[in-house]
Amino acid sequence: MITVEQAKEKMDGVVVPLATLFKDDPDKSLDIDAMQKHAQWIVDNGAKPGNTVFIAVGSGGDFTVMSTQERKSAIKAIADVAVANKIPTFASVQSTDIRTTIELCQWCEEVGIEIVQMSSAYYYDVKKGDITAWVKEVAKHTNVGFAAYSHWYSGSKYDMTMDVANEILDIPNTVAVKWGSPDIDNYLSGIKHFMPRAAVVNNGSLSTYGHQLGAKAWISHVPNFFPAHSIVVHELMTAGKYDEADRVLDEFSKEYGHIGNLIRSETAGEGVFVKPFMRYMGLATGPSRLPSRDEVVTDEIMGLIKNLMDRAPSIVESAKI
Numbered sequence: 569m570i571t572v573e574q575a576k577e578k579m580d581g582v583v584v585p586l587a588t589l590f591k592d593d594p595d596k597s598l599d600i601d602a603m604q605k606h607a608q609w610i611v612d613n614g615a616k617p618g619n620t621v622f623i624a625v626g627s628g629g630d631f632t633v634m635s636t637q638e639r640k641s642a643i644k645a646i647a648d649v650a651v652a653n654k655i656p657t658f659a660s661v662q663s664t665d666i667r668t669t670i671e672l673c674q675w676c677e678e679v680g681i682e683i684v685q686m687s688s689a690y691y692y693d694v695k696k697g698d699i700t701a702w703v704k705e706v707a708k709h710t711n712v713g714f715a716a717y718s719h720w721y722s723g724s725k726y727d728m729t730m731d732v733a734n735e736i737l738d739i740p741n742t743v744a745v746k747w748g749s750p751d752i753d754n755y756l757s758g759i760k761h762f763m764p765r766a767a768v769v770n771n772g773s774l775s776t777y778g779h780q781l782g783a784k785a786w787i788s789h790v791p792n793f794f795p796a797h798s799i800v801v802h803e804l805m806t807a808g809k810y811d812e813a814d815r816v817l818d819e820f821s822k823e824y825g826h827i828g829n830l831i832r833s834e835t836a837g838e839g840v841f842v843k844p845f846m847r848y849m850g851l852a853t854g855p856s857r858l859p860s861r862d863e864v865v866t867d868e869i870m871g872l873i874k875n876l877m878d879r880a881p882s883i884v885e886s887a888k889i
Contacts, residue, residue, distance in 0.1 A: 570682040570713040575743040575767035578656035578682075579785040581619040582798035583769055584610065585628025587839045587846065588642055590854040598638050600645045602852045606792075607649040609851070613795040617654050619802050620795075621769075621785055622646060626660040626685065627722070628789055628838040633857040636668050640675050647679040658715060658746075662687045666702060673710035684712050685746055687719030694726035700735045707741045715744035715769065718758075727751060730758055737765055747783075748772040759783050776813045779805040789838070790824065793845040794880055800887045812888050819883045823876045827869060834864035848873050 570578075589603045590596040607622065624646040625631045625639050634642070643659050650657040661672035661684045669686060676684050686706065688699045703714065716736040718728035727749050736742050745762045748771035749755035755772050762768050763782045770778035770786040778786060784806075791798045797820055804813035831841040837860030843853040844865045856862050 569711045569741065570743055572743045572766055575683060575713060578617070579621060579744060579767040579769055580617075581621055581785060581802050582791055583621040583623060583658070583785050583787045584615075584791045584798075585623040585626045585787070585789055585838070586610075586646060587792050587842050587853070588625060588629040588631075588634070589852060590857060592854055596855055596857050598634075598641055599852070599854055600641060602854065603642060603645045604649050606851065607646055608653075610791055610795050611649070611653045611655065614799045615653075615655060615791065615795055617656065619799050620655055620791065622650050622655050622657040623685070624650075624657055624659040624681065626658070627662075627719075628842065629660065630837060630839045630857065630860070631660050631662065633860075636663075636671060639672060643672070643675060643681065644679045647676075647681050651680045657681050657683075659684050661685070662690065662719070664689070664691050666705060669702075669706055670709045673706060673712045677710060677712050682713050683715055683744055685715045685717045687717045687722060688724065688726050688728060688732075690719065690722035690724050692724065694724050696729075696732050699728075699732055700739075703736050703739055703742075707739050710741070712741065713743040714739065714741040715746045716742055716766070717746045718748055718771070720748065720750055727754065729754070730761055733758065733762065737762070743767060744769060746771050746787075748787075756781070775801070775817065776805055776810045779813075780810060789842045790820070792842050793849045793851060794877070796884045797880065800884050800889070803889055804887060807889065809888070816883060816887050820876070820880060823872070827872050827876070830869055830872075831864060835859065835861045840865075844870065844873055845877065848877055 720727040744767040746769040768783040770783040775786040828841040840860035
């Protein structure tokens with residue numbers, strides 16, 4: 569089993585929820601070859617241990633619209649690339665059926681993924697005791713490392729409190745915390761509190777401040793289509809140039825966030841707002857599965873994407889490393 573110290577060493581860099589790619593066929597079946605090429609493309613464009621961590625089949629990878637077997641196939645596809653390139657990798661094992669979570673944990677052990685993320689309930693109303701009982705039961709069946717995960721933006725909108733996360737950290741498998749919160753006090757207090765006990769992945773908007781507090785890993789979808797931006801930001805943060813890192817982040821992220829919000833206002837899902845950027849950059853994406861509807865990405869939105877991505881290289885080139 570991975571140790572806390574090993575997890576802290578590996579959880580360093582931008583954490584990328586990889587898009588899951590489907591074929592443009594009647595079943596919208598998994599496109600394993602395209603997914604592996606996509607993960608390798610990110611590596612070929614600068615991702616390496618120390619600046620990048622992958623998330624396989626997370627919410628950004630549309631796990632909610634996939635069968636258990638599809639999730640296993642997609643996890644293995646990404647694991648093959650990640651292991652070959654020594655990229656640290658999380659996998660998503662969320663489910664409303666504990667048997668599925670256990671099966672996915674055991675599968676991750678088999679294919680070489682060392683840490684899994686388990687969110688709290690995203691369908692049922694959340695009860696604190698239910699969360700810890702769930703994680704304790706899963707731990708009886710696997711030696712994979714766990715990341716306690718405050719998935720407050722899921723259907724249940726449960727903002728995990730630090731006392732619940734502490735209980736999960738008492739379970740030996742737990743080596744990491746993927747922490748975010750809509751409450752700024754809970755968000756920042758959690759990052760500070762968990763640093764001595766676990767590898768902390770900053771799952772909030774204050775990437776540079778979280779890094780200053782010691783959270784070396786931070787979430788961004790952007791490397792799915794523009795790895796250079798996040799890699800430069802991480803280099804700046806690692807060099808202690810936080811003002812410059814903020815500038816490079818803000819010059820890109822304000823427009824990127826606005827475009828994402830335009831798409832999210834019309835359809836659900838996460839891959840659906842990343843894939844239009846990927847398409848513009850000439851990358852394979854395939855269609856989205858319902859409930860995500862690709863048709864909400866209008867010509868006007870694609871124009872906004874073009875305007876941003878055409879000047880994006882200059883933002884990176886202007887960075888003062």
